[in-house]
Amino acid sequence: MRQTWRWFGPKDLVSIDDMLQAGVEGVVTALHHVPTGAVWSPEEIAQRQAVLAVMKDGAPSGLKWEVVESLPVSEDIKRQTGDWKAHIANWKTSMRNLRDAGIEVICYNFMPILDWTRTDLAYRLRNGATCMRFDAIDFAAFDLFLLNRKGAAESYAPEVAKAAEARFAAMSDARKQELAGNVVFGLPGAAERMSMEDVKTHLAHYDNISATRLRSHLVDFLAEVAPLAQDIGMRLCCHPDDPPFPLLGLPRIMSTEADYKAVIEAVDIPANGITLCTGSLGARADNDLPGMMRRLGDRVHFLHLRNVALEDRALGGSFHEAAHLEGNTDMVAMIAAVLAEESRRKAEGRADWQIPMRPDHGQDILDDLKRKAQPGYPAIGRLKGLAELRGIMTALAHPGVSVAQ
Template sequence: MRQTWRWFGPQDRVSIDDMMQAGVEGVVSALHHVPTGTVWTPEEIARRQAEIATRRDGRPSGLNWEVVESLPVSEDIKKQQGDWKAHIAAWKTSMQNLHAAGIEVICYNFMPVLDWTRTNLAWERPNGARCMRFDLIDFAAFDIHILARKGAAESFPPEVVEAAQKRFAEMTEAEKTLIAGNVVFGLPGAAERFTLEDVRAHLAEYDAISEPQLQRHMIDFLSEVAPLAQELCMRLCCHPDDPPFPLLGLPRIMSSEAHYRTILEAVDLPANGVTLCTGSLGARPDNDPVKIFEALADRVHFLHLRNVRIEGTAVMNSFFEDEHLSGHTDMVAMMRAVVAEEARRRDAGRTDWSIPMRPDHGQDILDDIGREAQPGYPAIGRLKGLAELRGLYHAFTRASA
């Protein structure tokens, strides 16, 4: 299991030197400053590689850019509107440039309008740690009363609508502004930041796009890019929806094992694969991330290991980012399954037997608090998670030796 770490570039409050001290083996990054739909040039790729390879004092770090997260898929591609064909062409050119630079794994997502969605980016736990949280009542208050989306109340159970109305009535203007900013935070580190008017405009364009239609658009996209990835011996891996249930009336097409099977079978190439995120898939009670991994293991190209604690039994529920070894996902069973899959791949002679993994998200603890790193990406909280996951991995690999 290749132990990697997400880095947002020179502006990241967690440095290359911090990563080295955490003992990571490779880096996950992206060119967040490049506008979506345009080509990642060889020069920009080389600049990021050089930044990763260099310590604060100019000495070599020994680290390489090993996984792209994310090469963004534009809204035009998802909706098949505007410049979507030109954007696919740019995506393919970017992929070729990444291949020429020696990078083989590209993570992306196909979530419409918003990336991961939370209502609180620094929710305090009883021990003083901070974490990200999705509160269903707060989100319903945002959707129904702040965004004022037409028909929003019909998306929630009556008791949630009632509770949301009460909570909204008790919110100060500052609280309304904060929750709106949290919900539309967008892709961390990306060039885009959405306003409420931006969100409303995007939502209106999805009014006529159903789940099956969005699936077809994704299949059309993959039918263009996956054969090239296969030719280049690259691995594409789609991240699941986060959270894995419908929001804002938008279609969700990567929220379950069945969703993944539809896409993998439609474009049945080894290059077309999965980013198995235990936190995203684990945010609904009818998903078992361990079983999903075992069912799709042959096509899992990238692992995000994190945990969430669910606060309800319905598909749509509240949850918060728990410690890595706590929450809905049995991380011990997960690591056992990963070790078994890597052994199977090694025995089969696969060169990709070591699956890249990063400790996804983490609670802000100790000096993380006040560092103002990207929400969900603290230094010490992720180091703690990595140490726990590394310990499990070593225990199982030693036991199977």
């Protein structure tokens, strides 16, 4: 696996020097300041590459931009409204510009409105570390009593709604404000920040869009962009829903192995692939992550390796982001499946035999607690995760170990 690291650009509190000292081989970044739907120009791409190329003291870093995460897909494209055709044309132009700059992998998602959802961005664990968490009761309280979404009561079992009412009644005004901000936080580093009224407006636009219709819009989008990606040597990989179950009455279409298989078969070319995120997909107890890697590995173009601890194994239940080797996903089995896929690709002579991986998210530990970097993206917590993953990779790839042969 190619060991990469997500970086949010010059404003990121985790520096290029930090990445180098973590021992990463490549960088995952995006032009977060460019508005969604606009073209990523060659000049902007080159500027980001130039910034990555040097350390604080001006010495060459040796690091390169290897994976784009994310080239945003606009809400107009997802709904097929407004400027969606122009946005697709701009997306294709950006893809060409990225490929001309030597970049081959683009991660994107097709989640309506919110790119990920958590109720706590700094949930305190028993050891004093903090992590991101999804509390199902808190989320129901947000939906029912802060957002006051029309039809929200129909989305929850009576016992959940009752618990949410009690939880909301006990919340301080400060916690209510914090909860609302956490839920609509959106994508870290993105150009947009949504208010509660923005969320309500966006939700209204999805009133008549079912999961079937949204999936057809994704297929239409891929039918436009994937053939070009194939022609120019670019690999596209869709990130799963996070979390992988319905929220706010919105459709979810990339939450299971069956979802990925359907989209791959609908646009059946190698460039149309998967970002296999063990954290997002792992928030469903019925997702078999090592099995997905074995069965769909041919189309896995990018890996996010992180772990979650399911506090409730029922679909839609609470979970928090665990240390990389401590959650519900068997990370050893997962990495063994990845190494087996890489070995198969290498034997076939595939140029993309090595799959880029990043240690996704991490708990805030030690000096992370003072640095206050992007939620989920601390320096030391991710370094710890990368070291653990690297140890498994090294052990399984050793000539004396047969599992990865």
